[in-house]
Amino acid sequence: MSKTTIRTAALALAALTLGAGSALAQDLTITSWGGAYQKSQDEAYFKPYTAKTKIKITQEEYNGEISKIRAMVESGKTTWDAIDVDAATAQQGCDEGILLPIDYSKFGGKDKFVKGSTFECAVPTIIYSTIYAYDADKIKDGPKTIADLFDTKKWPGKRALQKTPFGNLEFALMADGVPVDKVYEVLKTKEGVDRAFKKLDTVKKDVVWWEAGAQPPQLLASGEVVMATAWNGRIFGANKTDKRNFKIVWDGQLQDWDLWAIPKGVKSLDATYAFLQFASSPEQQAEQTKYISYGPALAAATPHIAPDILKDLPTAPENAKTALANDPVFWGDNGEELRKRFNTWLAQ
The missing domain is CATH 3.40.190.10 (Periplasmic binding protein-like II)
Known part of the structure; x- marks a missing residue:
C-alpha cells in the first residue's frame, strides 16, 4: 500500500x-x-x-x-x-x-x-396544584371554597392535610379572609404567621396528616376523611384509573x-x-x-x-380564578424556621 x-x-x-x-x-x-x-x-x-x-x-x-x-x-x-x-x-x-x-x-x-x-x-x-377534594359519592352538594376546608361545623369529619407548613399556612390565611394577592405579604410578618397557625388550631384535632402523594386518594376512598388536600394529578388519576368520583375544589389552589x-x-x-x-x-x-x-x-x-x-387542568381559566402562585423565594428564606415552628406546633 x-x-x-x-x-x-x-x-x-x-x-x-x-x-x-x-x-x-x-x-x-x-x-x-x-x-x-x-x-x-x-x-x-x-x-x-x-x-x-x-x-x-x-x-x-x-x-x-x-x-x-x-x-x-x-x-x-x-x-x-x-x-x-x-x-x-x-x-x-x-x-x-x-x-x-x-x-x-x-x-x-x-x-x-x-x-x-x-x-x-x-x-x-x-x-400543577395543591388543591383539596372530596368524594362526591358520599357528599352530594359538597364544599366549594377554601374556607369550607376549615369549617368543621358545616362539614364535620376528618380532613387530610400534608404534614408540612408549605401550603397549609397559605390555605389557612386564605380561609381566614386574606386576599390571594396579599397572602405572602401577610405571611412575611410575625402577626401573619401567628394568624395562620391560629386558623390551623381550629382544625388540628380533626386532621389526618399525609406524607406520600398516594395517601389522599386512599383516605378519601376508605371514608377515613371527608376532605383531603392533594396534588391535582393524584385526584385526576384516581378518577380515571380507579373510577372514583372525587371532586376537586379549585378555590384557593396553590400553583407550583x-x-x-x-x-x-x-x-x-x-x-x-x-x-x-x-x-x-x-x-x-x-x-x-x-x-x-x-x-x-x-x-x-x-x-x-x-x-x-x-376542564381538568389547574390552568383552565375557570379553575385558576382564585389561584395562588407559590413564592419559592419566600420559602427559601423562611422555610427552615417555619418547619421548626410547624413541628413544634404538631407536638403540642
Missing part, C-alpha cells in the same frame, strides 16, 4: 471517528421524577423528538435531590443534560451556581410563559411548577437547548396534557388543548 493510500485511509478514518463523536455528543441524558409524570414526558417529548431528529434520549430518574446535581457538577463529571426540577431546586441550584442561567431569547422571551413561572436558571414546563434546568458542565449545550426548544413548543406542551392533568407553562399551548381535557 502506498504512503498516499495510507494517508488517505487515515484521514478517512479520522473523519469517521470525528463524525461518530459529534453524533454521540448530540445524544442526550434527561433526568426526571419517574412514574406517570415521566411517562407523559416520554410520550409528549422524548419519543417524538427522537423520531424527528434521530437523537437518542437516555432517561434517568431521581427524587429531586439537589445533592445529586451538586455532586455531579463539583466532580467535573456532568452526565445529565437536562433535569426536571421543582421550584425550590431551581432557585437553590441557581444561587449555588450549579445550574446554568437560561437564555430566554431561544424561547421567544419570558413573556411567552405563564406570568410568574420563569426562573433565571430554569425554563418552566408544567403547572416543574421546570427544565441545565447543569453546569453539560456536554452539549446546543443540543440540550434544541431539545428544550422542542419541549417548549405549544403543540408538544398541549400533547402532554393528554397523558397527565398538569397545565402547560407556555401560554400559547392552551388553545391547542381539547375542552374535555382543559
Whole structure:
C-alpha cells in the first residue's frame, strides 16, 4: 500500500471517528421524577423528538435531590443534560451556581410563559396544584371554597392535610379572609404567621396528616376523611384509573411548577437547548396534557388543548380564578424556621 493510500485511509478514518463523536455528543441524558409524570414526558417529548431528529434520549430518574446535581457538577463529571426540577431546586441550584442561567431569547422571551413561572436558571414546563377534594359519592352538594376546608361545623369529619407548613399556612390565611394577592405579604410578618397557625388550631384535632402523594386518594376512598388536600394529578388519576368520583375544589389552589434546568458542565449545550426548544413548543406542551392533568407553562399551548381535557387542568381559566402562585423565594428564606415552628406546633 502506498504512503498516499495510507494517508488517505487515515484521514478517512479520522473523519469517521470525528463524525461518530459529534453524533454521540448530540445524544442526550434527561433526568426526571419517574412514574406517570415521566411517562407523559416520554410520550409528549422524548419519543417524538427522537423520531424527528434521530437523537437518542437516555432517561434517568431521581427524587429531586439537589445533592445529586451538586455532586455531579463539583466532580467535573456532568452526565445529565437536562433535569426536571421543582421550584425550590431551581432557585437553590441557581444561587449555588450549579445550574446554568437560561437564555430566554431561544424561547421567544419570558413573556411567552405563564406570568410568574420563569426562573433565571430554569425554563418552566408544567403547572400543577395543591388543591383539596372530596368524594362526591358520599357528599352530594359538597364544599366549594377554601374556607369550607376549615369549617368543621358545616362539614364535620376528618380532613387530610400534608404534614408540612408549605401550603397549609397559605390555605389557612386564605380561609381566614386574606386576599390571594396579599397572602405572602401577610405571611412575611410575625402577626401573619401567628394568624395562620391560629386558623390551623381550629382544625388540628380533626386532621389526618399525609406524607406520600398516594395517601389522599386512599383516605378519601376508605371514608377515613371527608376532605383531603392533594396534588391535582393524584385526584385526576384516581378518577380515571380507579373510577372514583372525587371532586376537586379549585378555590384557593396553590400553583407550583416543574421546570427544565441545565447543569453546569453539560456536554452539549446546543443540543440540550434544541431539545428544550422542542419541549417548549405549544403543540408538544398541549400533547402532554393528554397523558397527565398538569397545565402547560407556555401560554400559547392552551388553545391547542381539547375542552374535555382543559376542564381538568389547574390552568383552565375557570379553575385558576382564585389561584395562588407559590413564592419559592419566600420559602427559601423562611422555610427552615417555619418547619421548626410547624413541628413544634404538631407536638403540642
